[in-house]
Amino acid sequence: MTNKKTAHIISHTHWDREWYMPYEYHHALLIELMDTLLDTLDRDPDYKSFHLDGQTIMLEDYLQVRPEMKEKLTKYIQEERIHIGPWYILQDEFLTSSEANVRNLQVGHRDAKSYGGKISKLGYFPDSFGNMGQAPQMLRQADIDVAAFGRGVKPTGFNNQVSEDAAYESPYSEMIWQSPDGSKVIGILFANWYCNGMEVPVDEKQAIAYWEKAIPNAEKFASTRHLLFMGGCDHQPIQTDLSDAIEVAKKLFPDVDFVHSNFELYVDELKKDLPDNLQTVHGELRSQRTEGWYTLVNTASSRVYLKQMNAENQTLLEKVAEPLAAFAHQVGKPYPHHLFVYAWKTLMQNHPHDSICGCSVDEVHREMVTRFEKSKHMTEMIIRESIDGLIPAIDTTAFEGKEAFPFTVFNTAGYNRDGFVEVSIELKRRYFSEAYPTRLAREMKVEPIAAGAVMDAEGNVIDCEWIDGGVMFGYDLPKDKFRQPYMARILKLRLQAKDIPALGYKTLAWVTGAANPEAASQLTGDFTMENSNLKVEVLANGSLKMTDKATGHVYDGLNVYEDAGDVGNEYMYRMPEGTTPLTTEGVDAERTVVEDSAFRTVIEVKHNWSIPASADELLHEEQLEIVGFPNRKAKRSKEMVAFTIVTRYTLDRDAKRVDVHVTMDNQSKDHRVRALFPTGFDAETHLADSIFEVARRNNVPAPEWQNPSNDQHQQAFVSVSDGKLGLTVANKGLCEYEVSQDNKNTIAVTLMRSSGELGDWGYFPTPEAQCIGTNVAEYAIIPHAGDVVTSGAYEEAHSFQVPFLVRQTDVHAGSLPANHAFLEWAGEQVAFSSLKMAEETDNMVARWYNVALEPRTLKVKLPEAVKGFYRSDLLERKGEAVANDNNGAAIELGAAEIFTLGIEK
Template identity: 30%
Template sequence: MTVHVVNHTHWDREWYRPMESFRARLAELVARVCDQLDAGELGRFHLDGQTITALDALEIRPDLAGRVRAHAAAGRIQVGPWHVLADNQLVSGENLIRNLLTARRVAADLGLELAPIGYCPDAFGHPADLPRVLRGFGLDTALVWRGAPPAYPRFTWRSPDGSTVTAVNQGYYEPEVLWEAASAADRLATFRAKQAGRDADGPYLLLNGGDHLAPRALPAGLADGAARESTLAEYFAAVRDAVPADAVVDGELRYPGDWLTFVLAGTLSTRLYLKQANAATETLLESWAEPLTVRAGRGEAVGLLRHAWDLLLRNAPHDSICGCSVDEVHRENEVRFDRARQAGEHLVERALLDLGLDTRLAGDPVTDAAALVVVNPHAAPAAGPVTVDVYTAPGHTVGGLVDAAGAPVPYELLETEPTPLFCADLDILPDTRDTLRHRIAFVADPPAGGWAGWTATVVPGGPATPDPGVPGRTVTRGDWTLTVADDASFTLVDAASGRTLPGLGRLVDTGDAGDTYTYDPPRLDEAVSPVLRDARVHQSAVASRIVARAELTVPAGLTADRTARSAERVTIPLTVTATVWADMPELDWRVEFDNTADDHRLQAHFPTDAAATIWRADTHFSLLDRPLKPALGPLPEQRGYEADAGVAPVRSLAVLPGLAVLAPGLPEVQGIDGEPPSLAVTVLRAVGWLSRPDLRTRTAGAGPQLPTPEAQCRRRIVAGVGVRLDDDEASATAAAARRRAPLRAWQLRPGTPTPAPTTGLRVDGALVSAYKPAEDGAGAVLRLVNPTSTEVVATVAGVPGELVECDLAERPLGAEAVGERVPLGPYATRSFRVGG
């Protein structure tokens, strides 16, 4: 029945203050903790679960470094195991792995030892694959809270691949128990009684601290065996063998919470532009910069690659990527994303240059031919659409397109305009040339892990005019006929299967009286859909397309008492585009608009024509089944609870019977139990408060009541998804991977010959999650993933050397090499050292 008291702080790097304001206070806290440890007022202190707290403090107080190291070496200060406390659901699995790898490197640089505990209690729910990630770093425990099943104070948590950890469900915020010495004994007794109601046997964990609070020492007289200073590792050692055999929880932790234990599902869609930027930057680093750096053998680029990841990781904390901080924080987030992308694009350019593909357009603009290269980031053949800008000399235009064998290739001119072209580099004098930029699109099929070349013929003449289309509402391509409806949704008829799916992409706008944490429809809500104003049809050998112009007339905001949508209306012009590319069994749906309204949510609905009770979605490395639900669960009647919002995190794929929706960068999806069943993808949520105390869907505040006008997202909104009439696991997950990282095309430097097709890494039967430089500089690491429920055997080719299996921390699991055929169980991942 002993209470293990763990002195700690939970340090949000940025939240209701910007980062530098918080960091100044963090340095003060670290200095105070060192003084308390020196004086014996504290025995031990947990400096949150992230190494960036120590890094941030010591950057501005380097004089504290020796004291921090000494206390850490003596076991009095614990940090980690993470570099930052990320929102584990809104970042990729590779992001989580880089997070833990970075923590190891930073801890070593600072002379600190990482706490051997999977510490993440304040994340807004926990993904199904987290036990797998933790076990890959030798961590067999997890401290969780939000989203954990309230019935279990501790349990065995199991990932879809079978990985397990011992999980403890415990709130991290208990500073008031020991805050005042005079009342500490009574408050401790109350705490023990509350814990005994959850767990009759004990021992109990008291996390003595909270958000941004300096520690208070254990009052004299309490350390009598009933309470003692401890560490998380000691507590887990005491309870590790006391988990009931039947207390096993599978999959993600998004259970309805107990009192004040909010999952805060609205953070999945708050400031969606941040989620889109994060997904794009993760893809740039994971699918492009890392594999190309390995392919080019650019070992000297590892420092820049780590820097790009560090910038990206600093946007991963739950108050950053979730969009639930003050506006200043998220302006800085956007700058960090931009900086990470700048570094990533430089890495891509330099790797391509070393591989003989010079994408720097220096010299005289072309007058006869432009060499183009299309690069495939996937370890499998991939056919798909690409767009590329072809810059010609003035008075010239693109007259044709041929492949490497000289065969004509259909293409579509999308736009053309005069464009000054500037180029400069270490070996290129700065120069600006007048050019005509011609944006063209075509369907390419470069080989696995490699590239192929095409040649755009250039001829004299005035700029060609893009096809303006013709008025119309229906296009047919192959077996598919697509028609736009009066509400700007689409009906798809598939002649091969006889299926008709109306209402695809139906936009529904509702009010939102909530805050950055929680969607809250006003009492008197009003649902609005667009009205079609104009539609034009574009038909070419490359694509069939309908461009619909529509108007969405919505309330300007809320009434003064926030109980209804306002009588004042604003009209938002929309452009909704539906494209079917040649030989591609996929509908490309896209919406663009400038948001000029406040306090509303816009979702795109995609119904199926089959009965369903569940929907499937991809998480980090696995597919998960989730039940279809009403759009919103029952409203709580007691204070301190929240309603089931119905939404769930999706990496890039949501599936109903006969229908797959591919939505990278749009992580909030609802599987709605209706007639017919449908998937609702959130494309905008606009709110104006960090937290409010007057919600119906969450009956208590979740943070400071501060205005966040920029969370109204009055900006350009662009959202796109892919739609497939296919629910096969293997083909749907492969299509989602292609959607996350589409083919890319570049014009090569004038005078460069068109490159021949070149193959790289090829993996058949599985997906590649990572192909990256090894952390220790010895070769590379290849990670294979089977996200499906069926065992597969992957075949690997095109790697420089043998495969030696390793864990996620990149430690070899044996000395023997693995052959080219790699078995992967259901939902399995396997990692390998290559060429080291």
């Protein structure tokens, strides 16, 4: 074996689709780059290849403007001179859901495959702001055994300057990266960033200086003689004279073999030389062994409204629309794969790290709002059409012989559950063809509503609350005629729906004349509400004193608000030195009972608070002078402004949680607002919902950590437990939290953050990131025994994200029973993830993941005959058969395993 060094120069560009300029500015530059690339490939046969940044959307964006270039583009992809895939976009891994990360992989593979060439089998994460711990397992399921990443293991500071004196998790730029389940990939760190081979000089004098610096820098971290030089950077134009530059390098450094390489060639050679003593890094890569100043974690709270819209969109797609469309497919309705691809792609166009992270200029994020709405509206149409297909198939003849108005409650959350339901029942409908709308409304409004009750299909009466809903306008959109507007007489019902099966539905009916039993109020004191599980007192300062009846434990001072200054930027939070956060702990609040029934109690709290108007004038000076945020001396302004917070605490009948809705009228700049939940538990670690896992993280950061703040990412929840008791805070789109080092292990959840600049490599003002005006937040407080996993409280937190859907129907026969689960499953410490139809096979595929670090059993059963079950993967391919016994199967899941089941019907 030769000891000669090989310099692998891989041409690429890292394409932030939108960032410090609006999308179309970047788009125009992309067209120019791609034109130049194709011209270079035409002209220079020695220009061997180009890595297209691991994301197929670049092809889509280019061909949108240059469709005539598709044939040439396809030619070079098939000749393996342009390398594409495996992703659709380069996402932020922690701010997008587990299933969104999977759809990204699926769409990227499908789109790359359409060009007929090889798909790049490299887990490419060049600039992700931290890496998800289950990535090795996910990649392995897509036949990818190597990942390349730029962050998460060793420190990369301002302007991507590498720290020289840090303790690294790995001594090499190559390592083994292992998921919690044991899956491993080779990890390649861009130790000198992904631009260490850019702009290679042709001039000999410049080339000597260039390579005399670049080669030792690469050798310093490389574990083999194969040195990686990434020939590009952010929006880097094509180096059209690279072939000449390589020839110059060969002449000047004959002891080094310079190769215009690609990742496939580089990895093949690398594998042959890797030493046996590579370090193994485990799970999440979040730069925890650094000083903590440049982890970019606070992008989790930049422009919170974007995260909330994203969470709503993802939930509707993966937890509502996909399962409903799969259900409807079982009764003959075609599964709308094409509509799902459009909805997912539109949503994923908001998932690149500089987009969903909220760390771009204002124009970028305005366009994102429109994309969110487009994706959501398409998803809502899929939901509507799916329910339209299901309703006629549901048999409601159990209500024959009664003056009944049936309605079906759909539960797509993946877990059996009870819950508060509101439904508007049409008692009568009259179309505009009958009379003028005003006359219809007037005549119908005076029609009386007869008393009645809600009944289930077995004839049991379910107590409810009902009110006259007046007259409402609506319209039908028939498939064979013009729209049909109407007026309807409305009855509004509120009830506690019980035992709604996971991945199924339950049909109830309003029955006129039935007796509705009386039910007691939940209000047991002026501002105390109580159900069978919880006693909740709203204190004078607006915080909660909560008693968990199952354990007898009392939590005090929950949901105090904290406001602190922020002299950081969209990437990172920085509290001004020498300042102390303000809190509402000593602020009296106005308390009002706004709703009191047997089914739901709501107490509203209003804080009329006063906080600093902004940072002081020094902050703007420091921004203009590009002073790094850790070194800023700005303080908070002495000018105070009103800050009104309206909180609604909701306790539903038999609920195990308190739901919280917060509305903030923000007129202040440069600050952060958090809700505080002191747990009082003695614990060194906590659990947070992450990508296909419940991650265990340390409460106290590593010794290298210098940042006073230790903020971290979450998906659906964060939880602290001492092993006997636990407190979990679930959320909707609130992606940032901290477990404070205050001897109380207080959970602090960020509700909003205001910042006036992008940050990073220059000064880019972002006034809209101050989030002036109305800001809202939704979360839930869940006390429990044990921890969030062993208690099963994670199911409650996951279900909190997913709405019930209710649709009125009529009395008719159908092929489906009145109450039904399309798929039944059980598994202790197993979490549901998705149910959909596979695009290529049109088989149903369902996915779960084991949240325990020990093996668990998943049991699955379908109500009707199936051809068979099989193991699938994240690409939804057909694998080995799973034993089928009476339409059911028992599958042993490994620790932390992500498992996809294929079902042939």
